[in-house]
Amino acid sequence: MDAPYLIRAKKLVTVSERGSIADGGMLIAQGRIAKIGAWSEIEEHLQGKELPLVDCGDRVITPSLVDCHTHLLEFAPASVYPVTEATQGAGGISLLLSALASGITALGEQICGHPNSRCTLRHYRQFAAQVPMDLTFSLSSITIGFARLAHFTAATGSRPVEKEQLLDPHILQTLAADSEYPGENLFLNATPANFTPDQVPRAGEMIYTQAELNRIVDLFHAAGKPIGVHVGGEEGIQQALDAEVDVLHHAHGITERQIAEAAARKVRIVATPLGGTHEPPNSPEQIARLVEAGVPVAISTDAYLPPHPKAFWPPFAKPTKAGRGLLGPDVLMAIAQPSMQFLAERGHTESEILSLITRSGAQILGKEHRYGSLREGREANFLVATGVPGLEIASVEEIGQVYYRGVKVIDRLSGRAGE
Ligand SMILES: [Zn+2]
Structure with a gap:
């Protein structure tokens, strides 16, 4: 047309x-x-x-809306549907269509490596091409907080790796080279992922020393790439700020002093009010503080996720649950609404507020000149x-x-x- x-x-x-x-x-x-x-x-x-x-x-x-931190193609298909290797792509495409029907035309997709997926970035790009929306990919390593920590990387796919390999310059260079935007390129804290607390007793544990993180950040920057990290809690956030990370994903538990430091360092934040770390997620008050301190902040779903028990829901925005109690991009508006309405009460304009789920997400994806x-x-x-x-x-x-x-x-x- x-x-x-x-x-x-x-x-x-x-x-x-x-x-x-x-x-x-x-x-x-x-x-x-x-x-x-x-x-x-x-x-x-x-x-x-x-x-x-x-x-x-x-x-x-x-x-249209931008959800700049999702896991729809790699992690979600097997969590939402009983798919096999042969139908993972179909599952992912179905989840993309659901996001599109939710008003979202741009996604920031994380590829982390997954024990049950042998797909590569090339396959994920082929799935994405089936749906009229714009996907931007970030390649990551991930650490899941099982009793014995499990590490994967997008460069090594379904094969688990040891902690030492998370520091391997060849692996890191691959992640940096193929990342199209600073998604959660590494997990500073072990993640609970979609598991229940008893399954992931080590969720939240710090994975890198300050010196290790500094080296990784320098490697990304030397490759001409900004870097983003998955982080929650004061200690991890401080480590990320000190290492000059570009984008903090989640930043659950960020303190007042750290908000001021993030603003001064021009760090961007992707808030995920649904959950995603071991800490209680971003509250409407915290998101308003970030906005008013001048920190560029986008709200994202991190879908598919089970909602954190302390996630803030407006009583009138009851989410509909997809398979196994996980929530997807169809709740983007609902999880953003308490923060957006709180900002409206504080006198912000419709455009400033709507930016949280449109233009700010496009900025994180590096595509603000195209849409948002x-x-x-x-x-x-x-x-x-x-x-x-x-x-x-x-x-x-x-x-x-x-x-x-x-x-x-x-x-x-x-x-x-x-x-
Ligand atoms: Zn994530």
Whole structure:
């Protein structure tokens, strides 16, 4: 659908310096936003030229969502479905489609190595190509907090490795070279992953010395790559700040002093209010503190995950559970909502707040110049919804349509007029 068309709605939330535009519209051409503005500006721009119009009436148009930290292709398929090696790809593709139907058109995918997956980055890219969305991959090593710690790396696939190999320069160079963005490239603390506390008694244990971490960070930077880490708790966060890590994933338990230090060092944070570490996850107050301290922060699901018992849920946003009690990207709006509404109470604008699940995630992925906001020249990746995602709505059923590069790829509105 490269032919130009117009789209108009009661309100556009641009997540740019233009803020929210009442009775606004866009001219979409060749998959990009050719013009955006108040409807009167669009009409003036057209100078009487007739183009097909999609009128969204009293719905709201916003950038589509970005979930910049997920595990949908490698870890999740076997957790959500009883798949085998032969059907892992089909499982992953199904989870991508579910994310797309949740309004998400960009994901940051972690490839960590997995005992039951012999797929490589090449396979994961092939699966991703089946669904109209943009995936950015990060290659990691992972340490799971079993009684005997289990280590894997994306470079060694399904074969477990010893701690010493996590420091192997050849392995690290492969991870750095093939990482497209700073995801959780290494786990400073052993992770509980999807296991129950009795299964992972060593979750949270520190894995690297300061000197080891400094060496790894230097190796990534020498390869021209920023690095991100999985980290929770004051000790691990301090180690990451001291080593000049670029992105902290989770940062559960970050202290006031560390928030100020992160801001001064221009460190970015991916908050995961659903869980993901041994520590209680980010609270709405903590996320607001980060935003107000000037730390660039994105909210992400880390899906699929079992919700942490101390995760903060609004009473009206009950999540629907996928297989085995794990939650997926369909809860992105719901887990972000308490923080987003708290920021609204504190006087932040709709665009500043919506950035948490759109533009900020695109910044983490290094793709802010392509999407994450509604501006002229950006990819036409947007939603048509009954309200502002995360702020006013938390259920995916409220997202009527999803557009990716100008093409309508999800539609809950057509054919439902009589319902
Ligand atoms: Zn993760």
